Amino acid sequence: EIVLTQSPGTLSLSPGERATLSCRASQSVIRSSLAWYQQKPSQAPRLLIFGASNRATGIPDRFSGSGSGTDFILSISRLEPDDFAVYYCQQYGSSPRTFGQGTKVEIK
């Protein structure tokens, strides 16, 4: 199965700063079949990005995704208070679908 490694484990930033989250796959993710989710404490994950770079319905344009092959990035251009959460990447190009271990974006 494809193992996804996210870095850093924790990102400490201030509101208004830019966040850059990395997701690296153990083998190439076919057709850029990579998604990003946001999860807040005691809440369900929310789909942010699919197909590596496509924003899901209702997701603000300060969220953007990029990458292909084995290296993917989620960027948040200007952090708002509501953006402090844990972010997971997920590949769906190969079975079983797998998730990264998460990056926590916390207030500095």
Next chain:
Amino acid sequence: QEHLAESGGGLVRPGGSLRLSCAASGFTLSDFYMSWIRQAPGKGLEWVSYVGPDGSDTDYADSVKGRFSISRDNAKNSIYLQVNRLRPGDTAVYFCARDLSFIYPNEGLILRAFDLWGHGTMVTVSS
């Protein structure tokens, strides 16, 4: 408003069983694959199982194969996960999620992401 609501979790002894339910509303359940995904306390997410729109297509993670069984009743707008022979390692919040996977002519099943999640139901396996 599209919504998923899980129920049926609880405290169970090792070797025990539970039946988890997921009630869907606000969309046509029979149009979609559906999945169960779990999250152990303080840990990441693990896909567990999916079921196709008519219930005939199912798959399971290796970690639960032979112990868990997924099903659906579209007339009742519900998805189920029968969890048997539970182990302490099965302790987790179990989420149901709408799965955007679909069958493409001449290509078969195309796996996709999960675009709608419930809030989860907690399963604790402990003696």
